[in-house]
Amino acid sequence: MAQWLAANVELSTAKVHVTETFIKASPNHWKPDDFDLSSVRLDASLLHITKTICLLESRCDDYAEYLQAIFRDRDASWTSAIERWNVEECQHGFTxxxxxxxxxxxxxxDESMSAYESLVSYHEPTGESVRGCVAAEMVSRCVVEALASALYRVLADAATDRNVGAVYTALAQDEARHYGMFMKMLSAEARADPSIGFWTRCSFALKRMLELEDGQIMFASCIVAGRSQQPIRRRREANWYLAKLYRLYRWKHLRYAVRMLLPVIGVRANRWLVWPATALIWTAVKVRLWLAQIANRVSFLPADAD
Ligand SMILES: [Fe+2]
Ligand SMILES: [Fe+2]
Structure with missing residues (x-):
């Protein structure tokens, strides 16, 4: 499987090089075999979070198929960029x-993945954007990639196993490159449609951030915890999952995320804005963590590894 993935990365690099302008193939892009993962150690919380993200990342083909359908009338630079992005996201899932x-x-x-796919459907690749337009899709992707990059930095800092830490760091760098790719696409779209201004971008970005507690993540968490046979209560699962995750976030992680998120809404990330925006998000994360911890005390779900 690792060889298959490595071959696909190389093939994709060669294929994309001719036309791509949105994303550059990193000359030193890692391969799954670069990491010694024969014997790694993760604590229970980190393992649960990693299993959950693994299911999300492994749905890479669905995400790419949906975007390719939306871009079917665009030139090859759009579709080839998505091809390369897809290969790298699949590599994340595999690793x-x-x-x-x-x-x-x-x-x-395999069992977890098939349970996840049967429980949570993804948008149909009909060519119609569920968010309304290509710009909304690009803002959404920029938000997701920025937050994913910050998340992998959080996990890299939390991991005590050096080899796993190196994996998270490599993934954080990839997500930052993906963010750059979608930012270029968003800029191209905004040049063609001047109506995509500050407030429009804010609205798209806010909607995507509010989806962070949606079924995609929480159902994946439920499945890898072995709770999917019971009636799934999304809010309760969110409290359980976020209590594990949000306690790992530090100021520097949120500042990093803010520096990427501000340009998505068309605002330069200068220090006069980064500090108050980070304070706002830091407060929101701490309040959400506090609420989750209180909710978990009155829930029957185990608070293990907290
Ligand atoms: Fe990824
Ligand atoms: Fe990504």
């Missing part, structure tokens, strides 16, 4: 799966 299987030999990836 995280290796991390999880190495830490927990009982992790049933």
């Amino acid at each position: 995280l799966r290796t991390v999880c299987e190495s830490t927990d030999p009982n992790f049933q990836f």
Whole structure:
């Protein structure tokens, strides 16, 4: 599988090089075999978060198919960029799966993935944007990639295993490159349509951030925790999952995210704006963590590894 992925990365690089302008193939792009994941150690919280993200990343083909359908009338620079992005996202899923299987030999990836796909449907690749327009899709992707990059930095700082930390760091760098790719696409779209201004971008970005507690993540968390046979209560799962995750966030992680998010809404990330925006998000994360911890005290869900 690793060889197959490596071959696809190389093929994709060669294929994309001719026309791509949105994303550059990194000359030193890593391969799954670059990491020694034969014996890694993760604590229970980090393992659960990694399993959850592994399912999300492994749905890479659905995400790419949906975007390719929306871009079907665009030139090759758009579709080839998505091809390269897709290969790298699939590589993320594969590498995280290796991390999880190495830490927990009982992790049933195939079963978890099929349960996840049957439980949570993704947007149909009809060519119609569920968010209304290409600009909204690009803002949404920029937000997701920025937050993913920050998340992997959080996990890299939390991991005590050096090899797993190196994986998270590589993934954080990839997500930052993906952010750059979608920012270029967003800029191209904004040049063609001047109506995509500050407030429009804010509205698209806010909507996407409010989706962070939606079923996609929480159902994945539920499945890897072995709770999907019971009635799923999304809010309760969110409290359980976010209590594990948000306690790992530090100021520097949120400042990093803010520096990427401000340009998405068309605002330069200068220090006069970064500090108050980071304070706002830091407060929101701490309040959400506090609410989740209180909710977990009155819930029957185990608070293990907290
Ligand atoms: Fe990814
Ligand atoms: Fe990404």
